[in-house]
Amino acid sequence: MWNLTRGEGFLPTVSLRQLRNAYDTEENAKAKIRLLCAIHRKQGESTDSIMKITKLSKSTVHDVLHRFVERGLDGKDAIKQDGRPPKLTVKQRRKILELLDQGPPYNPSGLWTTKEVRELIRKEFGVEYTTVHVWELLQAAGFSIQKPRPRNYKAPSKWKQTHFKKRLQCWRDITGKKDLS
DSSP: OOOOOOGGGSSTTSOHHHHHHHHHHOOOHHHHHHHHHHHHHHTTOOHHHHHHHHTOOHHHHHHHHHHHHHHGGGGGSOOOOOOOOOSSOHHHHHHHHHHHHHOOTTOTTOOOOHHHHHHHHHHHHOOOOOHHHHHHHHHHTTOOOOOOOOOOTTSOOHHHHHHHHHHHHHHHHHHOOSSOO
């Protein structure tokens, strides 16, 4: 199990030049490290010396080298693994977008909170999401954060502000000055 051939016996169908060319053109950092392991093995290095050069564990170096033996030069690439299937189907996501466009039933501002969306998803489809995940779903759908602008509680009423601005404009018109100084 641990006896991997070295030198020209390692990857007999791939030359050292091909490995170096692949290393030079590769942009993925992990694939570059894997190719570096293969290059050193092709040069006759031991697993221990490759381990010291690449700062990888012995088992990782061994796994990488076996990967090249099994798959050839394609061993540099990771195999894409499927993740967990989404809890909501595409059809259900479309339905949620339609409901969101209608606006929240008890909020006159027309803006949804993540808690409200989370509750909507739970009621409609029986699926529990965290508020963080709900926010990620909303971002992916093109929604953004909207927050009312803060208003100082000590600020005068709108009428007083408008009246002040009118008086200020009259003062400017009379005096011809732009500022109060």
